[in-house]
Amino acid sequence: MPSTNEQCPVTNEPAQQAPSSAGDFAEFTCPTCGRFRVARSAIQQLSEMPEELSIDALAKAKKRAEIDGDEVPVIRSFDLVLS
Numbered sequence: 198m199p200s201t202n203e204q205c206p207v208t209n210e211p212a213q214q215a216p217s218s219a220g221d222f223a224e225f226t227c228p229t230c231g232r233f234r235v236a237r238s239a240i241q242q243l244s245e246m247p248e249e250l251s252i253d254a255l256a257k258a259k260k261r262a263e264i265d266g267d268e269v270p271v272i273r274s275f276d277l278v279l280s
């Protein structure tokens with residue numbers, strides 16, 4: 198199975214999407230953002246947001262992963278809500 202070439206939904210750069218992405222999340226590896234997951238329900242909205250807001254959402258997910266001790270940050274729909 199070739200790994201698909203996808204766009205990073207945060208920075209819109211070419212990024213790798215893990216072919217094994219399954220379930221409710223898609224996993225991306227981006228040269229700028231690193232490795233992260235996005236809830237499927239949030240991908241489209243994330244990719245349509247202005248980049249600075251997407252980066253902010255990723256930053257929230259990274260901070261939460263740090264606190265929770267998760268290996269991979271997960272961007273969820275509620276991270277896209279402006280605070």
Ligand SMILES: [Zn+2]
Pocket residue numbers: 205206207208209210212227228229230231
């Ligand atoms: Zn990116």
